[in-house]
Amino acid sequence: MTVTSMTTGHVDRAAARSRMSANPWGLIRRGLVYVLLSIAAFVSIFPFFWMIVGATNTSADIIKGKATFGSALVANVSTFFAQVDVLRIFWNSGFIAVVATALTLIVSSLAGYGFEMFRSRVRERVFALLLLLLSIPFAAMMVPLFVMFSQAKMVNTFAAVILPTVASIFIIFYFRQATKAFPTELRDAARIDGLKEWQIFLYVYLPVMRSTYAAATIIVFMNNWNNYLWPLIVLQTAENKTITLILSGLTSAYTPDYGMILFGTVLATLPTLVIFFLLQRRFVEGMLGAVK
């Protein structure tokens, strides 16, 4: 029985579907799966819809639960632009996120590549230590980091926001896992052809691992663009604040103007949405490589 089942293992889609519909229980189960997924998709998407609709409504309508498009968009946009130096704030957020993402990808992918490609006696021990550090919450390092940066007179600079995020252990771990799937024959062939290590990394490893880089870019960019607690601590003057800090400030008002704020959240969500849809095709591929 098991032998025949192994040989007939690969059933094509049409056959699987017809067998499903032949069995009433399979049909019901299938229906339940669609219902479950549709509810999940609706619940996932609804807040996005709510956010966009909210941007066109007055604050009073929003807290009364009005879920249809209103006519307050122009008013919301002008209040937002009047209260927030939009260009400046987006420049701050964008600069921090782009520089931090680039640096993180360079540092962490080099580290991940190094961990997997070079044999050394202490390699596993250093890596285990890194994983241990991953479990130390940011809250534990927040105070000493702040004292360190204030002694270095770097409080309220973008460098202070970016530097602690650059050596991301999570991303190093991710790159090391993904590098396990990188064919070592490619590296050996390149070595025989006389390429230097940095050339192998740049011309062989990088192009092969582009899905991994795409997935990492999404994760790192989102983390940095959305980073909140650390910028809240180190960025102290209004002209240096990022969009997340500004939105949070507007929300904590006693009677927040939701229409204007929801317009701001639409603006703040757009860049990560665009990056996600641009790189989405590679994203699942990249994740696949890392979990192998």
Place this chain on the structure above:
Amino acid sequence: MLYPIVWSLWMSFQVGKGMNLSFGGFANIVRLTKDPVFLRALGNTFTFFIFQVPIMIVLALLFAVALNDSTLRFRGFFRTAIFLPCVTSLIAYSTVFKSMFATDGIFNQALMAIHVIGGPIAWLGDPFWAKVSIILAITWRWTGYNMIFYLAALQNIDRSIYEAARIDGVPAWARFRYLTIPMLKPVILFTTVISTIGTLQLFDEVYNFTAGNGGPSDSTVTLSLYIYNLTFKFMPSFGYSATVSWVIVVLVGILSFLQFLIARDRRTS
């Protein structure tokens, strides 16, 4: 990386205000056990952890298994839709949820329309419902993220194993329990540990939902929020806040260790 960690460990034994610190031995640890806000924060953090992590992991697994079926229509749409909440910033989504949870807001109206509740719930004004709203919001934000890890792992499992089990008459739930779960165990462990760390460090959502005070009446204050308040809001006492941070480190350590133990037990039995 190591330097601030060692420093904070040293600082957790210091007492005093501002930068005037002196060595206080175990004074901070004694203070912890008598600090009502700390105990509240510890309890709240545990409540969030105990309810939120299992709900999210189970939902994520369920969606991943459902989406892994190659005969399913609209897979791409469902996958993208469920992952989409992850692209929002913690602040943006907590603002959106805050406006949805308003007493006359859309959430109450929808629940009343389908007769789940009789009258409006003061989601953010009531100590119990404030916790529920935060758990709902976090689950919305992170389920898709965990689902992607499971989906990636599921696609590496050889389909012929499932075909074999199906033909041998193994029912669907047993295939899930005895094939899928064991094969996904490393990924489940990884996501559980990551989620545990995330929940124990919960800050952004609570800070934003409650305008920074962990209200109503400290019912949603978390350890991270308390550390922030100790350091940057109240009279700064770096030593004591470092002690509270190390409570999180120890908790993460203990919980991760327990999770590793549970995962290993299942393997041997």
